[in-house]
Amino acid sequence: MKIAPRDAAAFVRKPPETLPGILIYGDDAGRVALRRQDLLQALVGPEAEQEMRLTRLNGSDLRSDSAALDGAMRAQGFFPGPRAVHVEGATDGLADLFRAALEDWRAGDATIVATAGSLTARSALRKLFEGDRRAACMALYDQPPSEAETLDLCARAGLRPPEGEARGALMALSRDLSPGDFRQTIEKLGLYLHGEDRAVTVEDIAAIAPRSMEAALDDAIAVVADGRQDELADVLRRLDSQGVTPVSLLISTTRHFRQLHAAASDPGGPVNGLSRARPPVFGPRRDAMAAQAGRWGRAGLEKALATLIDTDLAIRAAARTAPDRALVERALIRLTLMARGRG
Known part of the structure; x- marks a missing residue:
């Protein structure tokens, strides 16, 4: 299943309860890491709890230990709740391994979250996740956050939805900063306005925007x-x-x-x-x-x-x-x- 860019934020915010696996790929490793972080938080909980229900594997290690993915997917931990397996650096050479894991996946198994760099349309890994009806595939392109994604970041930072010039200034800032820097700026803005029951203003944004x-x-x-x-x-x-x-x-x-x-x-x-x-x-x-x-x-x-x-x-x-x-x-x-x- 292919996730369209306009639906990516909503999908990550509330992924399906029975999701065997998802592939997140893109040229910008920072964008991929941020999206993967949001997805894992939605799947297994806050970062402080993730280590209890999250297994991390490296794509290069799976080449010599093909059983590691199946074992991590089926392992039962001491802590109740949904689990996930993050495979970093997934490549086309692991397509058959992922295919077997997705075919054998059953309810209660850990969700496989695979991250990769740039993949062409002929990529075997990309075709696998896009063609599987239960799994998902998400491409991240080098473009600034959409207005919906920006408003979602504001809501998570405890901010009221900015209006008028403040919204325009925030969107302009999203085009000037990297995704990670923009997210940190929104979080900083949330701290700056903590306890103040008012909307964001242009002056607030100017006060916390990074100086360059x-x-x-x-x-x-x-x-x-x-x-x-x-x-x-x-x-x-x-x-x-x-x-x-x-x-x-x-x-x-x-x-x-x-x-x-x-x-x-x-x-x-x-x-x-x-x-x-x-x-x-x-x-x-x-x-x-x-x-x-x-x-x-x-x-x-x-x-x-x-x-x-x-x-x-x-x-x-x-x-x-x-x-x-x-x-x-x-x-x-x-x-x-x-x-x-x-x-």
Whole structure:
């Protein structure tokens, strides 16, 4: 039985009571591990109880000990309740072994949970689990969590379903983070709002979202766009110590000012323009950028972009008169003065 991606979350949350086995496979080992963890929790209980009713086997060991899988599947433990056998690193070479186990499976035996890497459509292991009416096969693709999966994670973390901008911000974050990091962020958000009887806000998400190099660049660009000249030297020194190259800083600054120009040019105003950006800008950052776009105006932003483009051309020129860092810092200083009306 093949589990469609849209049904995967519901299946894992409440698997059939009589499930002989399931194959979970995919390119990303982290995604496979997270899905397997959720499934085992649904099958045999919380992680603290799993060791009592869970047997772990490695696919490579089964090649030399083919009876290990059958023995683990039929073994009766000291603790009552459903049991499972996790086979990590399953391969096509074990297809016949899994076929025999699935055919001999009876109610009361342990459920076989096999995990594997990438499998082609011609994979014998994949065909076996997809073709068995009682067993299941689940493919995990390199794509962000769906909205239903995100809401499920929120519910498990004790959060109310986010609405409006908060939901949009959370989905945008799911596209930027790895599955494991996103899950940890949701759990962190649940702890952050523990005991507060209210819905998640954009400010809550911004407060707990992981800080990255991109965030450090955003802070530096905000200093320039706001005209905070007294902070510029410290910010540039900090970026230099973090290994940010002048070209990276120039590219990020140009992207930011292009966004401001598009927002300032929008007939509905800067806030509407930023909401329609891809990816959209939310919360405090949107408010700050809308204020910047309003202060600079369309004409001022065109002058700023001309300065940045001239700097980019100067860096690319064969005969440069100054190092990259000096050229970029000079451009940023000029932009800061322009923001203060002195450029």
